[in-house]
Amino acid sequence: MNFKTYLSYFQAVLENPTQYEGYQDEEILMYTKLNWSRMNRWLKKFEPNPETITVISTIATKQHWILITEPWCGDAAHAVPMIYQMVKNNPFIELDIQLRDSEPFTIDGYMTNGGKSIPKLIIRNEQEEDIAVWGPRPQGCTDLFINMKEKGAEFNDIKEEIQKWYNQDKGIAIQQELVIALTK
DSSP, rough: OOOOHHHHHHHHHHHHHGSSTTTHHHHHHHHHHHHHHHHHEEEEHHOOHHHOOOOOHHHOOOEHHHHEEETOOOOHHHHHHHHHHHTTTOOTTEEEEEEETTTOGGGGGSSBBOOOOOEEEEEEOHHHHHHHHEEESSSSHHHHHHHHHHOOOOOOHHHHHHHHHHHHHHHHHHHHHHHHHHOO
């Protein structure tokens, strides 16, 4: 689905959570509502930096960017709108958003340490060959997550620190990582 369709799907989940598997759980629904708010904030505030704009605007052959996500995913609330904002003006880039827990189950081929961690971005060339894979979060955020987990931090504390990390980073790390991936 394209980004607009994903937003419609996300909104439908919020309006009729009982119609979508997993969203009957109050805690998941609460996080999904938070994610909607966070995603919309990034859509209003996030602007790609000049280097990112330059690198992405120079892509002049077709690329297929598959972004695997789910509305309940906290990391996706930050990464998905940022990635969309980075690529929306390049007609050579097709951004295809796929749900992790629905067909075609592309995530099964892109596990992170044996898990279906999202968001996951797969960048393919015209021949549908992978040229880059990114995700589920910027490296600095991953390091924070691993460090806190190893120290036995409570999951709610980890989520709070990750949220602070994203707010302080303002999308700089994801841009740097994608620029490096695209200029190899």
